[in-house]
Amino acid sequence: MIDPLTIRIRPEQSADQPATEALALAAFDPDPRVAELVRRLRASDSLIPELNLVAQLEDTLVGHLMFSRTSITSGHQVAPLSPLGVLPTYQRQHIGSALMKHALNWLAASPYPVVVLEGVPSYYPRFGFVPAHDLGIDPPFNLPPAVWQAYCLPAYSSQVKGTVHYPEPFDLNLLHLTGDFF
Numbered sequence: 717m718i719d720p721l722t723i724r725i726r727p728e729q730s731a732d733q734p735a736t737e738a739l740a741l742a743a744f745d746p747d748p749r750v751a752e753l754v755r756r757l758r759a760s761d762s763l764i765p766e767l768n769l770v771a772q773l774e775d776t777l778v779g780h781l782m783f784s785r786t787s788i789t790s791g792h793q794v795a796p797l798s799p800l801g802v803l804p805t806y807q808r809q810h811i812g813s814a815l816m817k818h819a820l821n822w823l824a825a826s827p828y829p830v831v832v833l834e835g836v837p838s839y840y841p842r843f844g845f846v847p848a849h850d851l852g853i854d855p856p857f858n859l860p861p862a863v864w865q866a867y868c869l870p871a872y873s874s875q876v877k878g879t880v881h882y883p884e885p886f887d888l889n890l891l892h893l894t895g896d897f898f
């Protein structure tokens with residue numbers, strides 16, 4: 717098991733881009749759409765740059781996470797998480813957790829009220845994610861309820877509700893890209 721103190725979490729830099737795209741291809745193999753999503757998010761105003769994070773272990777980038785910002789029917793801004801990937805040989809060694817905790821700590825001091833994601837129901841509840849439908853927060857497409865999840869930040873109020881409008885980089889049929897991984 718990797719010593720968590722040896723994992724450095726930091727924003728992605730331009731020199732990292734080939735490595736993070738290769739990481740997306742490896743983590744989400746055989747689906748290349750996630751690497752395309754990474755490229756599109758980087759070029760988009762919807763990306764939250766402080767939350768385009770890599771996990772570095774010595775000279776190797778072993779994990780990558782991106783958050784974007786978008787609106788919900790109630791008029792609030794919410795923060796979709798996608799993608800989150802860890803190199804296959806480094807999975808289940810708490811690198812994904814380190815990235816998630818770093819990002820959620822940053823978001824806790826931000827005005828964002830809610831994080832949303834389409835993800836593995838057995839993974840995200842450990843960080844405090846709950847079924848988003850229970851909060852009146854809906855995806856813009858049909859999903860099994862357990863995979864559509866939300867995390868309430870300190871700025872959350874029950875007025876934050878409605879349908880989440882995913883930003884443009886998630887077009888190209890990317891919305892359901894994680895469906896094969898559940």
Ligand SMILES: CC(C)(COP(=O)(O)OP(=O)(O)OC[C@H]1O[C@@H](n2cnc3c(N)ncnc32)[C@H](O)[C@@H]1OP(=O)(O)O)[C@@H](O)C(=O)NCCC(=O)NCCS
Pocket residue numbers: 743744800801802803806807808809810811812813814834835836838839894897
């Ligand atoms: C899902 C993923 C990001 C998790 O990152 P990770 O670094 O492997 O996960 P962690 O080591 O932080 O996991 C923390 C705990 O969750 C467990 N866990 C990891 N992946 C899990 C999964 N897919 N389902 C259920 N539990 C999982 C770990 O075993 C660990 O348990 P422990 O605390 O009892 O030791 C990573 O496995 C990955 O990149 N998978 C392929 C791409 C993918 O599916 N991304 C997410 C799409 S929603």
